[in-house]
Amino acid sequence: SFDLTQPPSVSVSPGQTVSITCSGDNLGDKYVCWYQQKPGQSPVLVIYQDSKRPSVIPERISGSNSGTTATLTISGAQAMDEADYFCQAWDSNSLVLFGGGTKLTVL
Amino acid sequence: QITLKESGPTLLKPTQTLTLTCTFSGFSLTTFGVGVGWIRQPPGKALEWLALISWNDDKRYSPSLKNRLSIAKGTSQNQVVLTLPNIEPGDTATYYCAHIHFGGVTVGDFDYWGQGILVTVSS
Numbered sequence: 412s413f414d415l416t417q418p419p420s421v422s423v424s425p426g427q428t429v430s431i432t433c434s435g436d437n438l439g440d441k442y443v444c445w446y447q448q449k450p451g452q453s454p455v456l457v458i459y460q461d462s463k464r465p466s467v468i469p470e471r472i473s474g475s476n477s478g479t480t481a482t483l484t485i486s487g488a489q490a491m492d493e494a495d496y497f498c499q500a501w502d503s504n505s506l507v508l509f510g511g512g513t514k515l516t517v518l
Numbered sequence: 519q520i521t522l523k524e525s526g527p528t529l530l531k532p533t534q535t536l537t538l539t540c541t542f543s544g545f546s547l548t549t550f551g552v553g554v555g556w557i558r559q560p561p562g563k564a565l566e567w568l569a570l571i572s573w574n575d576d577k578r579y580s581p582s583l584k585n586r587l588s589i590a591k592g593t594s595q596n597q598v599v600l601t602l603p604n605i606e607p608g609d610t611a612t613y614y615c616a617h618i619h620f621g622g623v624t625v626g627d628f629d630y631w632g633q634g635i636l637v638t639v640s641s
Contacts, residue, residue: 442622442626446565446628453631453632454557456627456628456629459626460627465629499565501625506578506579506580506581507578507580508567509565512564512565
């Protein structure tokens with residue numbers, strides 16, 4: 412079966428750049444999205460179609476996808492970026508998969 | 519402005535049937551490239567996709583729950599209903615419905631989410 416693997420947690424210092432990875436077989440051939448979820452809130456779409464950003468998402472959040480790994484990158488990390496991040500893709504049967512999530516700590 | 523809101527029971531006993539309604543506004547489920555999906559999240563755990571229905575009535579289900587789940591358009595044109603029979607404590611979770619934008623032929627993104635409804639299954 413097709414699985415998406417994320418690191419459980421990553422940390423970053425304020426102002427620095429952090430990357431969160433999402434790995435899966437031939438993931439580079441698939442449509443990948445990323446969601447940000449803060450405690451007690453619903454997920455928010457931050458990246459779609461590998462690297463596109465909804466208009467309300469700041470430019471310092473970016474995405475890429477190649478080979479077996481999709482990457483969410485946050486430049487100039489801020490306290491407001493502290494959240495859980497989930498990658499999401501579609502398998503060969505056009506069914507939805509979510510990664511296990513990564514807790515981003517800004518410290 | 520697209521909004522979605524989940525409604526239904528918040529406390530159920532094992533073996534009962536969970537029926538959740540997603541009431542939405544700001545879009546039509548008959549518009550090409552639009553869908554509604556259901557996703558759940560057990561407390562402190564990851565998101566788990568459950569089912570989706572698209573503008574052309576295409577229905578897809580999570581393989582792990584396919585034999586239990588049912589998704590359908592509601593009697594009102596702005597509603598989608600999810601049914602999960604024979605629930606168990608492991609189905610305790612916050613259930614979200616979300617608008618799908620199909621940017622690809624059959625794939626897309628969940629670009630608007632409801633606030634979620636916490637469903638607890640306990641005897």
